[in-house]
Amino acid sequence: MTDQGQLHRQLIDRMTNNGSLRTDPWRKAAAAVPRHEFLRGGYFRRVAGPRFHSAWEPVQAGDADWLEGCYADESLVTQIAGTIVPEDIRGPITREPTSSSTLPSLVLRMLEDLQVEDGHTVLEIGTGTGYSTALLCARLDAENVTSIEYDERVASRARAALGHMEAYPTLVTGDGLLGHGAGAPYDRIIATCGVRTVPQAWIEQTRPGGLILATICGWLGSSELARLTVHDDGTASGPLLGGGVSFMLARPHTPPPLGLLPDLDDGKERETAIGADVLSNWTARFVIQLAAPGAQRLTLERDGRSEETLVDVETGSWAAVYSEGGRWLVRQGGPEPLWDAVEDLFGQWRHAGAPALEEFTVTVTPAGQTIHW
Numbered sequence: 001m002t003d004q005g006q007l008h009r010q011l012i013d014r015m016t017n018n019g020s021l022r023t024d025p026w027r028k029a030a031a032a033v034p035r036h037e038f039l040r041g042g043y044f045r046r047v048a049g050p051r052f053h054s055a056w057e058p059v060q061a062g063d064a065d066w067l068e069g070c071y072a073d074e075s076l077v078t079q080i081a082g083t084i085v086p087e088d089i090r091g092p093i094t095r096e097p098t099s100s101s102t103l104p105s106l107v108l109r110m111l112e113d114l115q116v117e118d119g120h121t122v123l124e125i126g127t128g129t130g131y132s133t134a135l136l137c138a139r140l141d142a143e144n145v146t147s148i149e150y151d152e153r154v155a156s157r158a159r160a161a162l163g164h165m166e167a168y169p170t171l172v173t174g175d176g177l178l179g180h181g182a183g184a185p186y187d188r189i190i191a192t193c194g195v196r197t198v199p200q201a202w203i204e205q206t207r208p209g210g211l212i213l214a215t216i217c218g219w220l221g222s223s224e225l226a227r228l229t230v231h232d233d234g235t236a237s238g239p240l241l242g243g244g245v246s247f248m249l250a251r252p253h254t255p256p257p258l259g260l261l262p263d264l265d266d267g268k269e270r271e272t273a274i275g276a277d278v279l280s281n282w283t284a285r286f287v288i289q290l291a292a293p294g295a296q297r298l299t300l301e302r303d304g305r306s307e308e309t310l311v312d313v314e315t316g317s318w319a320a321v322y323s324e325g326g327r328w329l330v331r332q333g334g335p336e337p338l339w340d341a342v343e344d345l346f347g348q349w350r351h352a353g354a355p356a357l358e359e360f361t362v363t364v365t366p367a368g369q370t371i372h373w
Contacts, residue, residue: 007071008034011104014073020105022112029138030108036070038129038161039101042086043069043076044093055094058086076101078129079154098248099154101129102192106245111135113227113241114188114213120144123183123205125176125214126192126250130158137167145169146183148176150251177252179205186210194223194247196293197369198236198362206230215247216240216362216371218289219255219296220310222282223247226362235365242358244282255296256313264302264309264320267333274343275328276308276321283357284346290371291345292338310338349373 012030015021021030042063044056056077059066069076079085079099111132116122120140127133127149136145147169149155155173162169172180176191177199184205191202194217202212210230217223225245228238278284279297289295295310300320307322317334319342330339349355355373363370 004034004036004067004071007068011035011071011073015105015108018105020109020112025139026108026112026135029111029135030104032138033131033134033165035101035104035131036067037165038131038134038158039066039070039076039078040161041078041157042066043078043101044080044086044097045069047092054096055092056080056097057092058089060086073103073105075103075106079151082151083153085153098251099128099151100248101131102247104131107132107135107192109243110190110192110213110225110245111139113225114190115211116140116188120187121183122146122188122190123180123186123202124148124190124192125179125202126150127155127158127171128192129154130161132192133158133169133171134162134165134167137162137169142167142169146172146180146186148172148174148180150174150176175252177201177250181205189213191215191250192247193250194253195250196253198226198228198364200364200366203228203230203234203236203364206236208232211238212236215245217247217249217253218286218293220279220285220289220292221297222285222289224286224357224360228362228364235363237361237363240357240360240362240371242356258296258298258311258313261298261311262316262318262333264300264307264318264331264333267318267320267331269329269331272321272328272330272339272343274339274346275323278346279308283354284349286357287346287349288342291341295338310342312336312338 042060047055077097077100081095082098121144124147127147133147179201185207189212191214194215212228224240228236230236294312298309300307307320309320311318317336319332319339321330360373
C-alpha cells in the first residue's frame with residue numbers, strides 16, 4: 001500500500017505537470033497541507049451499476065482505498081441532501097450532493113489565478129472542508145485569511161480540521177453572498193461556490209484595484225471562472241478565464257422547484273434554425289443562459305420523440321424544441337417567447353464568429369451584471 005507522503009508528493013507532481021501549480025510559493029503551500037486531514041469524516045463515491053440511476057456510497061477513514069481517494073485529483077462529495085455525511089449511512093443513497101471537496105488541481109489553479117502577494121488579505125466564500133482555507137493560511141498566514149461557510153455542520157468540521165493543523169484564520173458561519181464587512185476591505189475575494197451574479201457586497205468589500213475570482217453559473221448547467229478588478233467608482237469588470245470550471249451553486253442561487261409544469265401542448269409551433277443539439281455544447285449553452293437566465297431544462301419523451309424543454313418558473317414561459325422530418329421545430333408558450341430570445345442572442349454570437357468564453361467580459365455595477373463578448 002502506498003504511504004501518505006508518497007501519495008501527497010505524487011499529487012503535487014501531477015498538479016505541477018498539468019500546469020495547475022505554477023509558482024514556488026503555492027507549491028510550498030500545497031506541500032504543507034495534507035488533503036486527507038480534511039477528509040477524516042469520509043466522503044461519498046458514486047455507485048456504478050444498473051440498480052442505481054445516480055447513487056452514492058460512503059467511504060470511511062480506515063477503509064482500504066480511503067487514503068488513495070483522498071489524494072486522487074478528483075472532487076469528493078462530503079455531504080448529501082444538505083445534512084447527510086458519510087458516517088450517517090451504511091449503504092447507497094440516491095439524493096443529490098450538497099457539499100464537496102473540490103479537486104486539488106482546480107483549487108490550486110484558482111489560487112494561482114487569484115494573483116495574491118505577500119501580506120494580502122483574502123476573503124474566501126465557501127470554507128467547505130477547509131482544505132483551500134488551509135492552503136491560503138500556508139501561503140499568506142492565518143491572520144490574513146477570512147473564510148465564510150453557509151452550513152453550520154460543514155463549518156464545524158472545517159474548524160476542527162484547521163485547528164488540528166494549527167491553522168486559525170477568521171472563520172464565519174453565515175451567508176457568504178453578504179461577505180464579511182467586519183474584515184473589509186480585502187485585497188482579494190475568492191468564491192468556491194458558483195453564483196449567478198456577483199454580489200454587490202463583494203465589490204464593496206474589496207479595495208480598489210483588488211480582485212474577485214468567482215465562477216459564474218446558470219441554471220442550464222454551463223459556468224465559467226471570472227476574474228474581476230474592482231474600480232474606484234464601485235464597479236468591477238474582467239474576463240472569463242476559460243477551462244469549463246464548475247461548482248455547486250451557492251444555496252441562495254439554486255433554482256426554484258419546477259412544480260406543476262405548464263400545458264406543453266398549448267403553444268405556438270414553428271420551424272427554428274437553431275436546434276436542441278446546441279444545448280450539448282458548453283459555450284453555446286452559456287450563451288443560451290444569457291438569453292434565458294430564468295430557464296431550467298428538461299428532457300421529455302412525448303409522442304414518441306424527445307423534446308428539450310426550457311421552463312421559466314417565475315414568468316411561466318416555456319419552449320420545447322424537437323426534431324421532426326429532418327427539421328427542427330419549436331413550440332413555445334407563456335408571456336415571453338423564450339426561444340425567440342435564444343435565437344436572437346445566439347444568432348448575434350454566431351455572427352460575431354462564435355467567440356470562445358475567454359473573449360467574454362463581465363461587468364458588475366450597482367444596476368446589475370452584464371456579460372458580453
